[in-house]
Amino acid sequence: MSGLALKGSIKDDSLPIVPNAGIWIEHGFIKSIDTYQTLKKKVPLAATEIMYLEKDYVGLPGFVDAHTHICYAGTRAQDYALRNAGKSYLEIAKAGGGIWDTVTQTRKASETTLIKGIIQRAKRHLMDGITTIEVKSGYGLSVTEELKMLRAIKEANSQIETDLIATCLAAHTFPKDYRGNISDYVEEMTAHLFPLLKEERLTNRVDAFIEEGAFSNKVITPYFEKAQEMGFDITVHADQFSTGGSEVAVNFKAVSADHLEVSSNKEISLLAKSNVIATALPGASIGLGCSFTPARKILDAGGALAIASDWNPGSAPMGNLVAQAAMLGTFQKLTNAEVFAGITFRAAAALNKKDRGRLEVGCMGDIVAYPGADYREILYQQGSLKPSMVWKKGQLIS
Ligand code: NIG
Numbered sequence: 058m059s060g061l062a063l064k065g066s067i068k069d070d071s072l073p074i075v076p077n078a079g080i081w082i083e084h085g086f087i088k089s090i091d092t093y094q095t096l097k098k099k100v101p102l103a104a105t106e107i108m109y110l111e112k113d114y115v116g117l118p119g120f121v122d123a124h125t126h127i128c129y130a131g132t133r134a135q136d137y138a139l140r141n142a143g144k145s146y147l148e149i150a151k152a153g154g155g156i157w158d159t160v161t162q163t164r165k166a167s168e169t170t171l172i173k174g175i176i177q178r179a180k181r182h183l184m185d186g187i188t189t190i191e192v193k194s195g196y197g198l199s200v201t202e203e204l205k206m207l208r209a210i211k212e213a214n215s216q217i218e219t220d221l222i223a224t225c226l227a228a229h230t231f232p233k234d235y236r237g238n239i240s241d242y243v244e245e246m247t248a249h250l251f252p253l254l255k256e257e258r259l260t261n262r263v264d265a266f267i268e269e270g271a272f273s274n275k276v277i278t279p280y281f282e283k284a285q286e287m288g289f290d291i292t293v294h295a296d297q298f299s300t301g302g303s304e305v306a307v308n309f310k311a312v313s314a315d316h317l318e319v320s321s322n323k324e325i326s327l328l329a330k331s332n333v334i335a336t337a338l339p340g341a342s343i344g345l346g347c348s349f350t351p352a353r354k355i356l357d358a359g360g361a362l363a364i365a366s367d368w369n370p371g372s373a374p375m376g377n378l379v380a381q382a383a384m385l386g387t388f389q390k391l392t393n394a395e396v397f398a399g400i401t402f403r404a405a406a407a408l409n410k411k412d413r414g415r416l417e418v419g420c421m422g423d424i425v426a427y428p429g430a431d432y433r434e435i436l437y438q439q440g441s442l443k444p445s446m447v448w449k450k451g452q453l454i455s
């Protein structure tokens with residue numbers, strides 16, 4: 058991924074492939090990459106542990122899943138059955154199911170139970186080569202319960218090798234038990250939750266679900282104004298069922314606008330002209346049976362496309378990032394390079410991280426190795442070819 062542009066389309070033949078490569082990692086970061094023979098001459102052999110791989114492997118930067126909700130309790134198999142029997146996601150939510158159902162189940166769970174769930178899911182992701190995972194709150198929806206989720210994410214992060222990047226999604230849906238109106242709720246979150254996020258160093262990212270039936274542009278404005286004022290990075294659930302969210306993302310100079318299933322040419326061109334990363338969530342399209350994000354159009358317009366799993370119990374229960382990214386590639390006609398860019402350095406940019414997502418000097422030694430000599434086998438097998446090895450900051454962990 059080294060040297061590839063952050064925005065726009067990428068041809069496969071522009072992938073900078075190093076045959077017979079060696080990677081020199083020091084203190085967890087890449088110090089040099091070259092052919093093994095050249096690198097061997099540079100490395101102080103006595104002070105270096107060399108792991109020499111006899112067989113052919115393809116090495117890629119460890120994958121980044123820039124949008125998940127893997128901190129939750131319970132299941133929504135009931136919703137899935139109802140949707141497939143004809144009810145819509147928004148209808149189920151209106152009737153008291155949907156996100157609110159998971160809020161009820163997550164509130165009942167202890168912090169320890171949440172930590173266990175996160176770790177279990179992150180470990181499964183690690184076997185698929187994912188070394189950085191963004192994890193949202195948003196199933197707490199009160200100061201206390203949002204804090205419980207974010208503390209669970211922080212604690213889980215300290216117990217595993219994978220980096221978990223937390224995001225506060227206090228504006229996920231309007232809590233049914235809130236005594237007051239939706240603007241009062243938003244004000245309570247900004248006034249009482251935001252300062253604690255800083256104080257306890259729980260996150261520097263704030264998210265909202267902008268949608269009919271969730272939060273309108275108008276209601277969410279003071280929430281993002283406050284977040285911006287306090288120095289949080291902003292990210293938005295945008296244009297999933299109706300448009301409007303991507304415009305808010307651009308106006309607030311968000312790091313990313315995610316979903317975008319119904320974005321039209323107007324929103325695509327707005328995003329492409331901005332520095333907002335457009336994050337497609339094919340797992341939500343597959344989980345809900347909806348159309349895919351117009352990824353091809355976004356890239357052709359010059360936009361920056363990341364691809365994330367959205368792993369959550371409702372809209373995207375599958376959670377298999379590589380399989381989903383490969384499927385988005387087939388339906389949207391994305392090159393291998395564009396799909397890999399979407400789950401590596403472009404996904405890292407959606408998290409405002411420059412230290413990962415590329416195998417180049419200065420980046421973390423996060424590497425995933427697949428068996429075989431042809432990188433095209435990976436997406437061709439649509440998630441069923443599994444990595445042979447995964448390194449996090451230079452340590453072999455899987
Ligand atoms: O990104 N769209 C809103 N939020 C999540 C779904 C959460 C849920 O259904 O539990 C999403 O798809």
Ligand code: FE
Nearest residue numbers: 124126294367
């Ligand atoms: Fe989401």
